[in-house]
Amino acid sequence: MVSVASISCDRYQEEVVQEAVRKAVAELGGLDSFVSPEDRVLIKPNLLGPKPPEEAVTTHPLVLKAVIELVQNTGAKPVVGESSGGFLVEESLTARAFKETGTEEVCKQLGVEMINFDRVAATEIINPGSTVDSFKLPLAVLEADFIISLPKLKTHGLTLFTGAVKNFYGVIPGLEKMEYHRRFPNVNRFMEVIVDIFELVTADFAIMDGVVGLAGDGPGSSGIPCTVGSILASADPVALDTVAAGYLGYSDSQIRYLNLAAQRGLGRADLDRIEIKGNFSQSEYKKYDLPSNAVLSHLPNFILRPLFQGLMSKPVIDQQSCTQCRTCLDSCPQQVIIEQQDGNNTYLEIDESECSKCLCCQEVCPFDAIELKENFLFKLLRYFK
Ligand code: SF4
Ligand code: SF4
Structure with missing residues (x-):
């Protein structure tokens, strides 16, 4: 003990x-x-x-x-x-x-x-x-x-x-x-x-x-x-x-x-x-x-292991709250946060296809400007939990 x-x-x-x-x-x-x-x-x-x-x-x-x-x-x-x-x-x-x-x-x-x-x-x-x-x-x-x-x-x-x-x-x-x-x-x-x-x-x-x-x-x-x-x-x-x-x-x-x-x-x-x-x-x-993501931990391991990454919520930058301080951009291990141009405006966006969902960006954002978006299956799991 x-x-x-x-x-x-x-x-x-x-x-x-x-x-x-x-x-x-x-x-x-x-x-x-x-x-x-x-x-x-x-x-x-x-x-x-x-x-x-x-x-x-x-x-x-x-x-x-x-x-x-x-x-x-x-x-x-x-x-x-x-x-x-x-x-x-x-x-x-x-x-x-x-x-x-x-x-x-x-x-x-x-x-x-x-x-x-x-x-x-x-x-x-x-x-x-x-x-x-x-x-x-x-x-x-x-x-x-x-x-x-x-x-x-x-x-x-x-x-x-x-x-x-x-x-x-x-x-x-x-x-x-x-x-x-x-x-x-x-x-x-x-x-x-x-x-x-x-x-x-x-x-x-x-x-x-x-x-x-x-x-x-x-x-x-x-x-x-x-x-x-x-x-x-x-x-x-x-x-x-x-x-x-x-x-x-x-x-x-x-x-x-x-x-x-x-x-x-x-x-x-x-x-x-x-x-x-x-x-x-x-x-x-x-x-x-x-x-x-906690709802996923209720799945048995043999289901969870192959599916976890795909089921996890994905980070999305809330353009209204983002100050473009660049902390997430410099901290992203996969370097998939990209500066985009729309006319005279610049903004940051996450390349979803390459994002590993490590959530480092959300962890370090000083302005709470990164939200997690659940996928459909995930919502179902939450509903039936
Ligand atoms: S860390 Fe947050 S506020 Fe700074 S650029 Fe990234 S999303 Fe925007
Ligand atoms: S979750 Fe990780 S890989 Fe994806 S954008 Fe954020 S820091 Fe980069």
């Missing part, structure tokens, strides 16, 4: 968050029982993009602050590292994300180094999995003595859920992330990439910001903020994600990459074998909107 601590926390108020994080970790024996004073502890928040905390897209700075202080109390040295999603040719979105999410302010206040994984030395590490021969990982990740995943509780249009495990896709430096989306357009293979990276990084601990999460078509601006009201912690990030996904309304068999991680011995993904500690009551579970 592995343990996940889940503590009620209904608002982002410094003392309230601090106490909830402290209690969650104390339920598991305290951070002292995991970390040594001489350790360099890498904290990996989810800073998907340059978003203010109230959009609920990124780990809240008060949760980060509470975790840094806990680490500092052990005598260990915390550092905070991230490579954000999305890509712009002319600037590092990670640097902007550090600033706009409130991370930079917290780190400055507490004297903690921030590491932009897009800008530091990285090395190729042999992949134990089957997707690629090796992954390029920052030395700062490989040299850390202890790694804490510090995700936000969110839905995800492609993988349905993102938490402590998928958070480590953000250790892959900027452009490389696009490369794996390009090489593995099939969602099942892409989920194997996520698990391969998780296995390589070997997270020691996870603490999740589930105070206000993201439902609907997360994990970016298209999602809907939802007050779940919990801080979760576990030494098993797979188990933590399984519990947190349950809070959004998923069953423990629905998030395929968590089950894959469990099959590979990287954690527990069956609720029967996870002990939930703390004071977060089951009665507080609510019904949230899930991503439009």
Whole structure:
């Protein structure tokens, strides 16, 4: 039996968050029982993009602050590292994300180094999995003595859920992330990439910001903020994600990459074998909107595998909302977002025939200007579900 601590926390108020994080970790024996004073502890928040905390897209700075202080109390040295999603040719979105999410302010206040994984030395590490021969990982990740995943509780249009495990896709430096989306357009293979990276990084601990999460078509601006009201912690990030996904309304068999991680011995993904500690009551579970693609996860695997890609919703740019900021264009792994001309007007359009439906464009669009359009069969499935 592995343990996940889940503590009620209904608002982002410094003392309230601090106490909830402290209690969650104390339920598991305290951070002292995991970390040594001489350790360099890498904290990996989810800073998907340059978003203010109230959009609920990124780990809240008060949760980060509470975790840094806990680490500092052990005598260990915390550092905070991230490579954000999305890509712009002319600037590092990670640097902007550090600033706009409130991370930079917290780190400055507490004297903690921030590491932009897009800008530091990285090395190729042999992949134990089957997707690629090796992954390029920052030395700062490989040299850390202890790694804490510090995700936000969110839905995800492609993988349905993102938490402590998928958070480590953000250790892959900027452009490389696009490369794996390009090489593995099939969602099942892409989920194997996520698990391969998780296995390589070997997270020691996870603490999740589930105070206000993201439902609907997360994990970016298209999602809907939802007050779940919990801080979760576990030494098993797979188990933590399984519990947190349950809070959004998923069953423990629905998030395929968590089950894959469990099959590979990287954690527990069956609720029967996870002990939930703390004071977060089951009665507080609510019904949230899930991503439009979630309905597909109810299909049996032998039907789903060959059909999934075709059935998935396709992204369409809403010309009224699009500011032509070009974030999606620069971030599209398949390079299928095209600039079109209509008289004096230019606009962006997705070449449907070449789109792999990775949904990176929707994830990174700062203006919620990419909608998902369901196909007919998909609507039928939703109707009969
Ligand atoms: S769809 Fe979004 S990301 Fe793409 S150019 Fe328009 S506003 Fe920018
Ligand atoms: S258009 Fe969007 S969904 Fe299609 S391949 Fe490009 S980033 Fe992925």
